[in-house]
Amino acid sequence: MTPNQVIVTNGGSEALQMAFTVCLNPGDEIIIPEPYYTNYNTFAKLCDAKIVTIPSDIKTGFALPPIEEFEKVITPYTRAIMICNPNNPTGYLYTHEELLKVAGLVKKYDLYLFADEVYREFCYDGHKHFSVMQLEGLERNVILFDSVSKRYSACGARVGCMVTRNSEVYAIAMRLAQARLSPPSFGQFFAEAAVDTPQDYFDAVQAEYVARRNVVVEGVNKIPGCFCPMPKGAFYTVIDLPIDDSDKFCQWLLTDFSYNGATVMLAPATGFYVDPEQGRHQARITYCICIEDLKKAMKCLEEALKVYPGRTR
Amino acid sequence: MTPNQVIVTNGGSEALQMAFTVCLNPGDEIIIPEPYYTNYNTFAKLCDAKIVTIPSDIKTGFALPPIEEFEKVITPYTRAIMICNPNNPTGYLYTHEELLKVAGLVKKYDLYLFADEVYREFCYDGHKHFSVMQLEGLERNVILFDSVSKRYSACGARVGCMVTRNSEVYAIAMRLAQARLSPPSFGQFFAEAAVDTPQDYFDAVQAEYVARRNVVVEGVNKIPGCFCPMPKGAFYTVIDLPIDDSDKFCQWLLTDFSYNGATVMLAPATGFYVDPEQGRHQARITYCICIEDLKKAMKCLEEALKVYPGRTR
Numbered sequence: 243m244t245p246n247q248v249i250v251t252n253g254g255s256e257a258l259q260m261a262f263t264v265c266l267n268p269g270d271e272i273i274i275p276e277p278y279y280t281n282y283n284t285f286a287k288l289c290d291a292k293i294v295t296i297p298s299d300i301k302t303g304f305a306l307p308p309i310e311e312f313e314k315v316i317t318p319y320t321r322a323i324m325i326c327n328p329n330n331p332t333g334y335l336y337t338h339e340e341l342l343k344v345a346g347l348v349k350k351y352d353l354y355l356f357a358d359e360v361y362r363e364f365c366y367d368g369h370k371h372f373s374v375m376q377l378e379g380l381e382r383n384v385i386l387f388d389s390v391s392k393r394y395s396a397c398g399a400r401v402g403c404m405v406t407r408n409s410e411v412y413a414i415a416m417r418l419a420q421a422r423l424s425p426p427s428f429g430q431f432f433a434e435a436a437v438d439t440p441q442d443y444f445d446a447v448q449a450e451y452v453a454r455r456n457v458v459v460e461g462v463n464k465i466p467g468c469f470c471p472m473p474k475g476a477f478y479t480v481i482d483l484p485i486d487d488s489d490k491f492c493q494w495l496l497t498d499f500s501y502n503g504a505t506v507m508l509a510p511a512t513g514f515y516v517d518p519e520q521g522r523h524q525a526r527i528t529y530c531i532c533i534e535d536l537k538k539a540m541k542c543l544e545e546a547l548k549v550y551p552g553r554t555r
Numbered sequence: 556m557t558p559n560q561v562i563v564t565n566g567g568s569e570a571l572q573m574a575f576t577v578c579l580n581p582g583d584e585i586i587i588p589e590p591y592y593t594n595y596n597t598f599a600k601l602c603d604a605k606i607v608t609i610p611s612d613i614k615t616g617f618a619l620p621p622i623e624e625f626e627k628v629i630t631p632y633t634r635a636i637m638i639c640n641p642n643n644p645t646g647y648l649y650t651h652e653e654l655l656k657v658a659g660l661v662k663k664y665d666l667y668l669f670a671d672e673v674y675r676e677f678c679y680d681g682h683k684h685f686s687v688m689q690l691e692g693l694e695r696n697v698i699l700f701d702s703v704s705k706r707y708s709a710c711g712a713r714v715g716c717m718v719t720r721n722s723e724v725y726a727i728a729m730r731l732a733q734a735r736l737s738p739p740s741f742g743q744f745f746a747e748a749a750v751d752t753p754q755d756y757f758d759a760v761q762a763e764y765v766a767r768r769n770v771v772v773e774g775v776n777k778i779p780g781c782f783c784p785m786p787k788g789a790f791y792t793v794i795d796l797p798i799d800d801s802d803k804f805c806q807w808l809l810t811d812f813s814y815n816g817a818t819v820m821l822a823p824a825t826g827f828y829v830d831p832e833q834g835r836h837q838a839r840i841t842y843c844i845c846i847e848d849l850k851k852a853m854k855c856l857e858e859a860l861k862v863y864p865g866r867t868r
Contacts, residue, residue, distance in 0.1 A: 252565045252713070255735040263601065284734035288576065398740025400565070400713075421597030422568040427711025428741030 243375070247407055249415055250425045254360050254389035254402035259285045261385045261404055264414045265354050266291040270321040272356070273312055277304070277480060277514030277521060279330045279358065291321070295516045300482055300524065303471035304332035306340040312347055322354035323347065325374070328361040331514050331526040332480050333455075333473025335365055338372040345377045355380060360389040360402070361476040363444055366452045369474050381407040390429075392476075394436045399429035451477055454529040454536055461540025462527070465547060467555050470527075477530045480511055486552035488512055488525045499546050506539040506546070523554075556688070560720055562728055563738045567673050567702035567715035572598045574698045574717055577727045578667050579604040583634040585669070586625055590617070590793060590827030590834060592643045592671065604634070608829045613795055613837065616784035617645035619653040625660055635667035636660065638687070641674040644827050644839040645793050646768075646786025648678055651685040658690045668693060673702040673715070674789035676757055679765045682787050694720040703742075705789075707749045712742035764790055767842040767849055774853025775840070778860060780868050783840075790843045793824055799865035801825055801838045812859050819852040819859070836867075 251257040258281075266272070268290035274282065276295035286293050296311045298304040312323065323344060327336045336344075348355045357374040365371045374384045389402035402425075406412055458479060462470035467484030485491045488510035495505050509528070511521030529536055547553060564570040571594075579585070581603035587595065589608035599606050609624045611617040625636065636657060640649045649657075661668045670687040678684045687697045702715035715738075719725055768785075771792060775783035780797030798804045801823035808818050822841070824834030842849055860866060 252569075252739070253736060256565075259735065281734045281736075284730065288731075398737065400737065400739040417597065418601075421594045422572065423566060423594075424711065424713065426565070426713040426739035426742050428745070429739050432741065 243405060243407075247405055247412060249404045249412070249419050250430065251402045251404055251419070252422075252425050253391060253397075253400040254358065254387045255281065255285075256425075257387045257389075257402045257404035258282065258356075258358070259288065260415045260418050261354075261356060261387070261406075261411070262286060262289050262291065263418060264411050265356075265385070266321055269319055271317060271319045272322045272324050273315060273320060274324045275304075275307055276516065277331050277511055277524075278324075279326055280513045282324065292319075293516060294320070297520065298332070298334070300469065300471055300480065303473065304329065304334040304480065306336055306343065309343040309347055312344075316347075316351055320351065320353060322356050324356040324358070326358040326361075327374075328364060328371070328473075328475025329478075330358075330361065330476055331478050331509070331511065332471075333476045333478045334471075335369055335371065335473075335475035341372055341374065341377065345374075345380055348380060348383050353383065355384045356387070357384065358387045360387065360392050362388075363393050364448065364451060364477060365475045366448065366455065367474060371475070375405070383408070385411060390433045390436060394433075394439065396429075396432065396436065399432050400426050401429040401433040451529070454531075454533055455479070457533055457536045457540065458527055458529045461537070462543070465540075465544045467547070467553075478526055478528055480514070480524050480526050483523055483525060484547065484553055484555040485523060485550060486554055487522055489518075490552055491550060492525060494550060494552075495546055499549070501542045501545045502538075504538065504542060506542040508543075556718060556720075559722075560718055560725060562717045562725070562732050563743065564715045564717055564732070565735075565738050566704060566710075566713040567671065567700045568594065568598075569738075570700040570702075570715045570717035571595065571669075571671070572601065573728045573731050574667075574669060574700070574719075574724070575599060575602050575604065576731060577724050578669075578698070579634055582632055584630060584632045585635045585637050586628060586633060587637045588617075588620055589829065590644055590824055590837075591637075592639055593826045595637065605632075606829060607633070610833065611645070611647070613782065613784055613793065616786065617642065617647040617793065619649055619656070622656040622660055625657075629660075629664055633664065633666060635669050637669040637671070639671040639674075640687075641677060641684070641786075641788025642791075643671075643674065643789055644791050644822070644824065645784075646789045646791045648682055648684065648786075648788035654685055654687065654690065658687075658693055661693060661696050666696065668697045669700070670697065671700045673700065673705050675701075676706050677761065677764060677790060678788045679761065679768065680787060684788070688718070696721070698724065703746045703749060707746075707752065709742075709745065709749065712745050713739050714742040714746040763846075764842070767844075767846055768792070770846055770849045770853065771840055771842045774850070775856070778853075778857045780860070780866075791839055791841055793827070793837050793839050796836055796838060797860065797866055797868040798836060798863060799867055800835055802831075803865055804863060805838060807863060807865075808859055812862070814855045814858045815851075817851060817855060819855040821856075
């Protein structure tokens with residue numbers, strides 16, 4: 243990459259907003275595997291664009307749905323495919339093969355490929371991250387979103403970037419960038435220094451996250467009626483729960499339940515689906531707290547499900 | 556004001572962008588006295604809104620044009636009047652009486668009143684700033700933009716805010732704020748500490764700016780063929796020059812002219828008008844450099860105008 247392919251932004255969020263604004267017209271459609279990061283909705287809505295989802299399945303760990311499913315929903319209004327890799331909320335890490343399939347479709351229909359790779363340092367069990375920037379022949383199509391927030395646990399720094407080899411998209415995005423003047427100076431000072439972080443920091447972080455993930459996956463799967471796939475990246479997992487309604491359950495945990503003076507906070511998965519019904523029995527767990535607390539949280543969840551009035555099985 | 560009337564933003568720029576996004580629909584019109592801060596254009600364009608200008612006159616120091624001129628251009632699409640006070644680029648400080656006239660029109664047609672008051676600490680010669688927030692009966696209409704950038708000379712901090720008593724506008728803006736997560740933490744730490752800056756800092760800054768302004772006003776007005784009004788706020792002034800084209804002249808200063816090994820950089824006023832022709836013989840001077848450099852700059856401008864090939868009178 244060269245500097246004139248990168249625009250530094252107010253976090254990854256602004257990078258998303260800029261790319262959507264530049265690339266999408268009212269009525270345009272973006273195809274995204276579901277569940278997906280909720281905030282894409284607002285940025286799409288700001289352009290009057292429509293998010294069209296392809297359901298991924300908890301049983302496969304939320305792997306890429308068959309590429310034929312994507313092709314089925316392509317219309318004259320389809321303008322982009324969007325991938326979050328590793329995925330928020332599922333923790334799924336798309337493989338090289340899966341990305342080649344997406345690339346084929348992007349090329350065939352000359353779409354944009356938006357890729358949110360802010361979690362790309364967080365890949366586990368020896369799996370390597372394959373970036374959309376390594377896909378060949380998609381120079382005009384690919385727009386990457388990155389951020390220092392996750393890499394250096396610095397989400398308040400608000401330094402991200404939009405990266406593209408498409409000079410036309412870049413030029414228009416630069417006009418938006420000029421209008422809002424600049425991303426934050428203090429965060430940029432931090433980010434420049436953070437680039438020198440030695441590899442052993444990341445090795446230690448990765449080992450810690452693998453241990454945390456294992457506590458969550460084992461903890462959830464030993465609770466009767468629950469299922470947690472084995473995520474290979476990020477620090478999230480979406481689990482299946484024996485409950486009537488995840489919105490109600492997650493709220494009940496906070497307002498009506500405690501175990502040893504504590505409770506557990508989950509994100510109901512309803513917000514990660516276009517149709518909230520699809521996430522009615524699912525919740526997202528974020529495992530960026532320490533192992534001791536995660537163990538307590540798993541115990542807490544287990545006890546909660548024993549007494550939750552809306553338990554279903 | 557209460558906390559739930561203030562949204563902290565990525566600088567004043569994001570506050571503008573949010574308010575425009577929330578309040579303006581495609582085709583809506585905003586009335587702004589001209590010349591005006593260029594970047595409003597991009598934020599209006601993002602909403603497909605149209606900026607309608609009322610010319611203000613350099614001979615009056617760019618005072619508020621007669622309120623009848625505003626009323627003449629009101630259409631069913633007019634949604635807002637926008638004021639920058641003290642003004643960028645003119646340095647004009649609107650009086651209480653002028654703002655009451657604007658308020659009357661805003662009330663009569665139930666418009667939004669957008670007010671960019673980021674320079675409000677910079678008022679000179681004993682003149683006091685009158686904020687739109689002090690206007691009565693406009694609780695639903697007024698949206699204020701503020702920033703720490705100018706107040707504390709901290710433009711890279713990127714901490715501004717949008718302030719409104721209109722709870723509906725606030726609620727929608729908060730959704731946009733949630734989507735982009737947060738303004739920068741480091742900048743917020745700075746801003747919170749900066750609030751304790753003692754008054755004598757501002758007194759000293761104000762005295763310094765008055766001295767700088769006087770150097771510029773006197774310097775420009777003694778150059779044959781030039782005219783500079785007496786700005787009462789901010790740190791800008793728009794001057795009239797005996798030249799063919801301010802874009803050409805300002806570029807020529809940088810590429811073809813030097814005096815004692817230096818030159819002077821001005822902003823052509825063409826970019827501050829909807830019709831660039833209106834600013835063809837004007838340029839904006841920013842006097843936020845030290846007095847010694849400003850004196851050199853005035854001398855440099857004087858010498859430049861003696862030899863500029865496009866000199867007109």
